[in-house]
Amino acid sequence: xxxxxxxxxxLLVIVFAVVPFALEGLGKGYYYQIATLAFVFMLLAAxxxxxxxxxxxxxxxxxxxxxxxxxxxxxxxxxxxxGFTYGLPLAGIGAAFVxxxxxxxxMRLMSIYFAVATLGIGQMLFLxxxxxxxxxxxxxxxxxxxxxxxxxYAINSELGIYYVVAxxxxxxxxxxxxxxHSYYGNALRSLxxxxxxxxxxxxNVTVMKIQAFVISAFxxxxxxxxxxxxxxxxxxxxxxxxxxxxxxxxxVVGGLGSLPGVLIGAxxxxxxxxxxxxxxDIRNIIVGLLMFGAILFLPKGLFGEVNALNFARRILGxxxxxxxxxxxxxxx
Amino acid sequence: xxxxxxxxxxAIGVSLGMIYALMAIGFTLIFxxxxxxxxxxxxxxxIGAFAGLMAITAFAPPLLVVLFIALAAGAFAGFxxxxxxxxxxxxxxxxxxxxxxxMREATLMSSLAMSIIAREAMELIFGSQFQxxxxxxxINKPIEIGPITIVNGDLIILAITLIMLGGLQWLLKKSPIxxxxxxxxxxxxxxxxxxxxxxxxxxxxxxxxxGMGALAGILVGLYYGAIFPAMGFTPGIKAFVAMVMGGLSxxxxxxxxxxxxxxxxxxxxxxxxxxxxxxVAYAFLLATLIFFPQGLFGARRERV
Amino acid sequence: xxxxxxxxxxxxxxxxxxxxxxxxTKVSEGELFGLIGPNGxxxxxxxxxxxxxxxxxxxxxxxxxxSITGLPVHKIAHRGMSRTFQNLRVFPNMTVFDNISVGALGxxxxxPFSALWGGRAKAREISERSWEMLEKxxxxxxxxxxxxxxxxxxxxxLEIARALAMKPDLLILDEPAAxxxxxxxxxxxxxxxxxxKTGLTIMLVEHDMGLVxxxxxxxxxxxxxxKIADDVPAKVRQDxxxxxxxxxxxx
Numbered sequence: 001x002x003x004x005x006x007x008x009x010x011l012l013v014i015v016f017a018v019v020p021f022a023l024e025g026l027g028k029g030y031y032y033q034i035a036t037l038a039f040v041f042m043l044l045a046a047x048x049x050x051x052x053x054x055x056x057x058x059x060x061x062x063x064x065x066x067x068x069x070x071x072x073x074x075x076x077x078x079x080x081x082x083g084f085t086y087g088l089p090l091a092g093i094g095a096a097f098v099x100x101x102x103x104x105x106x107m108r109l110m111s112i113y114f115a116v117a118t119l120g121i122g123q124m125l126f127l128x129x130x131x132x133x134x135x136x137x138x139x140x141x142x143x144x145x146x147x148x149x150x151x152x153y154a155i156n157s158e159l160g161i162y163y164v165v166a167x168x169x170x171x172x173x174x175x176x177x178x179x180x181h182s183y184y185g186n187a188l189r190s191l192x193x194x195x196x197x198x199x200x201x202x203x204n205v206t207v208m209k210i211q212a213f214v215i216s217a218f219x220x221x222x223x224x225x226x227x228x229x230x231x232x233x234x235x236x237x238x239x240x241x242x243x244x245x246x247x248x249x250x251x252v253v254g255g256l257g258s259l260p261g262v263l264i265g266a267x268x269x270x271x272x273x274x275x276x277x278x279x280x281d282i283r284n285i286i287v288g289l290l291m292f293g294a295i296l297f298l299p300k301g302l303f304g305e306v307n308a309l310n311f312a313r314r315i316l317g318x319x320x321x322x323x324x325x326x327x328x329x330x331x332x
Numbered sequence: 333x334x335x336x337x338x339x340x341x342x343a344i345g346v347s348l349g350m351i352y353a354l355m356a357i358g359f360t361l362i363f364x365x366x367x368x369x370x371x372x373x374x375x376x377x378x379i380g381a382f383a384g385l386m387a388i389t390a391f392a393p394p395l396l397v398v399l400f401i402a403l404a405a406g407a408f409a410g411f412x413x414x415x416x417x418x419x420x421x422x423x424x425x426x427x428x429x430x431x432x433x434x435m436r437e438a439t440l441m442s443s444l445a446m447s448i449i450a451r452e453a454m455e456l457i458f459g460s461q462f463q464x465x466x467x468x469x470x471i472n473k474p475i476e477i478g479p480i481t482i483v484n485g486d487l488i489i490l491a492i493t494l495i496m497l498g499g500l501q502w503l504l505k506k507s508p509i510x511x512x513x514x515x516x517x518x519x520x521x522x523x524x525x526x527x528x529x530x531x532x533x534x535x536x537x538x539x540x541x542x543g544m545g546a547l548a549g550i551l552v553g554l555y556y557g558a559i560f561p562a563m564g565f566t567p568g569i570k571a572f573v574a575m576v577m578g579g580l581s582x583x584x585x586x587x588x589x590x591x592x593x594x595x596x597x598x599x600x601x602x603x604x605x606x607x608x609x610x611x612v613a614y615a616f617l618l619a620t621l622i623f624f625p626q627g628l629f630g631a632r633r634e635r636v
Numbered sequence: 637x638x639x640x641x642x643x644x645x646x647x648x649x650x651x652x653x654x655x656x657x658x659x660x661t662k663v664s665e666g667e668l669f670g671l672i673g674p675n676g677x678x679x680x681x682x683x684x685x686x687x688x689x690x691x692x693x694x695x696x697x698x699x700x701x702x703s704i705t706g707l708p709v710h711k712i713a714h715r716g717m718s719r720t721f722q723n724l725r726v727f728p729n730m731t732v733f734d735n736i737s738v739g740a741l742g743x744x745x746x747x748p749f750s751a752l753w754g755g756r757a758k759a760r761e762i763s764e765r766s767w768e769m770l771e772k773x774x775x776x777x778x779x780x781x782x783x784x785x786x787x788x789x790x791x792x793x794l795e796i797a798r799a800l801a802m803k804p805d806l807l808i809l810d811e812p813a814a815x816x817x818x819x820x821x822x823x824x825x826x827x828x829x830x831x832x833k834t835g836l837t838i839m840l841v842e843h844d845m846g847l848v849x850x851x852x853x854x855x856x857x858x859x860x861x862x863k864i865a866d867d868v869p870a871k872v873r874q875d876x877x878x879x880x881x882x883x884x885x886x887x
Contacts, residue, residue: 058440106621106622112369112440113621115440116572116617116621117617117618117621117622119569120569120573120617120618120621121618123614124611124614124615127607127611131605131607175752178751178752179748179752182746182751182755183751183755183758183759183762184746184747184748184750185751186730186734186738187741187742187746189727189729189730190727190730190735190738193727193728193729194725194727196689196709196725198738198742199708199709199710199713200687200689200710200713200718200719200721201710201713201738201739201742201798202710202714202742203741204710205710211747242448245444245448249445257729282452282456284452285448285449285452285453285456288446288449288452289445289449291441291445291448292417292446295438295441295442295445296442
């Protein structure tokens with residue numbers, strides 16, 4: 001048996017046998033919640049990995065696309081009676097559609113301008129979640145009373161919900177893994193490395209970026225639907241800027257460009273604050289400290305293939321002017 | 333004649349614009365010297381507000397002293413920020429690495445991390461709610477000028493911003509440290525060869541920019557009576573928008589853009605609910621990025 | 637012989653500077669053609685005009701009989717023009733094999749769906765072509781190394797292999813011998829000549845006369861953005877205008 005295959009099987013056994021067994025043993029709703037949270041964020045981090053880690057686009061509004069998926073699923077479920085079976089793919093499609101609209105004008109922006117544009121768009125979507133009260137119910141959020149209903153079979157037990165979430169997340173992550181480790185992934189990587197050079201290879205850079213962005217949004221939307229269905233309640237603050245940063249930190253800490261690293265980063269950032277929660281609500285401080293530490297001491301992340309500093313040099317900087325000589329400051 | 337209501341909104345818009353301008357100057361100075369975006373600038377603003385608040389609750393000094401304390405706290409925060417989040421990534425001091433892409437990206441993330449740490453620490457210490465402020469310090473006493481009513485804060489903000497802008501102008505044009513800031517932002521390597529200490533210049537840039545940002549923070553806190561740990565985020569983004577609109581490294585551009593933003597925002601509230609007014613800034617941001625990549629005043633050529 | 641590339645009074649102005657000024661020439665199919673000039677003569681600008689990186693201020697570029705002026709870079713590449721870069725732009729954080737595969741996959745085409753399902757034939761084509769090019773430049777044993785870890789000379793060959801993986805009709809090499817010593821340059825000259833013998837049209841942009849004089853069949857010399865000579869190397873060598881440009885310039 002080859003080594004990667006063994007690791008994959010081992011992971012499957014852990015996810016589908018060991019963890020559920022342990023959770024049943026612990027027998028408390030709280031642990032199930034954390035397990036679900038971990039899956040949702042692993043999927044979110046994996047989807048951001050495609051855009052930021054592989055294609056090298058710094059994306060500061062990922063949580064808002066995740067929010068679009070969550071709102072689509074929750075609103076379809078609570079207002080129109082469209083259950084999980086169709087709500088899940090529709091949430092993905094909804095987020096992908098919004099991402100496509102967003103991507104059309106912004107994908108031509110280089111590097112840091114793109115990052116700022118995604119930040120602005122994330123904030124705009126957040127304002128919509130919060131203030132378009134007629135549709136989104138504003139700051140009160142949306143309650144979703146329906147449980148997960150899979151092709152007519154209601155799944156009520158915590159274990160059943162765990163399996164649904166685990167299967168959806170695992171399949172999505174496998175697809176993302178396949179995408180980033182194929183020739184298609186190579187094309188995306190080359191964008192990260194040098195997009196001008198990639199264009200000279202006959203690759204349509206803008207189309208590739210839009211594709212990556214939309215695919216990533218689709219899976220963020222799926223994660224949103226999982227979140228909406230497992231918690232039964234969503235509110236705008238679940239999808240604000242600090243959530244975007246949380247997901248980005250998972251990617252940076254795990255290592256830009258390495259999917260296993262990113263998944264471990266996600267686990268770390270979800271589980272560590274839970275372990276440390278007796279010291280107070282310090283999750284976000286931990287996020288900040290881990291991110292700072294990762295940039296300073298582990299520029300490659302835990303398992304990154306791209307040094308974070310290098311990433312900076314290649315990708316983010318390419319937009320800024322090379323020529324600083326004409327520039328001055330002050331009153332002219 | 334003008335509708336008095338519109339005039340009143342204009343007065344608020346000018347105050348808002350002045351506040352954004354004070355913050356945008358910090359962004360612009362730092363961008364000029366290092367070509368980096370300081371994501372923690374919004375937290376410096378919050379620190380200014382909290383420092384002023386703590387001074388008020390501790391020994392109730394006169395307003396000017398409160399403002400000065402905020403300024404000093406901001407300057408100190410700027411110094412610490414530079415040492416922690418920017419200095420470690422500046423391994424060489426030649427032009428290429430001072431303004432390198434690696435610096436930009438790494439410091440973008442490190443300042444982001446610093447801003448999270450600072451904001452969350454303040455939330456742990458003070459709680460995330462609005463702080464109570466001694467009412468005597470609030471600068472919202474109404475003043476009637478003919479048909480319109482403004483508050484004394486509008487005048488205070490106007491006066492202080494003008495003083496700060498004038499002071500900055502003098503500093504940049506006449507004082508040795510201002511000259512070296514201009515020199516480094518023009519040509520870092522050249523400045524270094526002329527014997528300018530770039531490291532010290534960078535620190536001073538952070539101190540000056542952060543001091544002004546912190547001043548903006550306490551002014552806003554007293555103007556609206558709202559001081560809370562997350563208060564810096566939105567103004568931070570707006571000041572950033574003003575910098576981008578102004579063409580990244582032009583101080584007049586940033587100030588004018590900040591005024592445009594403030595006015596647009598306050599006028600927008602007269603025909604749409606005020607909760608949506610933030611949308612104006614984001615719309616300006618996207619429109620600028622997409623249609624005016626060189627800023628509204630076309631100051632720079634960039635590959636965008 | 638048929639003309640593959642035709643430049644028609646190409647001009648590019650930057651501010652007040654005429655970086656390329658009214659340059660016209662023709663490249664025939666199968667030719668090994670050189671473009672030389674002292675520093676700042678506008679070689680790289682001309683090259684960027686041809687490959688679509690910079691739009692010309694005026695004039696026209698025709699490739700295989702059709703105007704390609706103003707086309708986006710990737711479309712020009714798809715028509716069969718492939719280039720390398722002056723300051724070595726391999727993808728440093730990707731393996732050597734992956735670097736070359738990007739050259740192949742741009743032409744063969746990939747989509748996210750083919751990565752998931754039914755893309756096996758394409759994937760095989762990409763990998764076969766990539767191995768073929770690896771072998772051609774002798775980097776087979778480095779296939780799994782990161783490009784950043786290769787020596788300078790090997791990265792040069794990697795960049796050429798990546799360009800060749802596009803199966804171009806015209807290959808433009810921007811200062812391939814820069815930074816190489818004499819024996820490496822000689823080896824490279826042999827490699828380029830061999831490539832040309834397989835029928836590939838090659839355009840060499842060089843700063844140094846040594847390499848081009850030896851192997852090119854025809855040379856265009858630029859000075860201050862203008863074409864000052866367009867002839868076989870033997871004639872160019874004796875052209876007083878060329879000598880003036882090289883000796884009188886800052887070179």
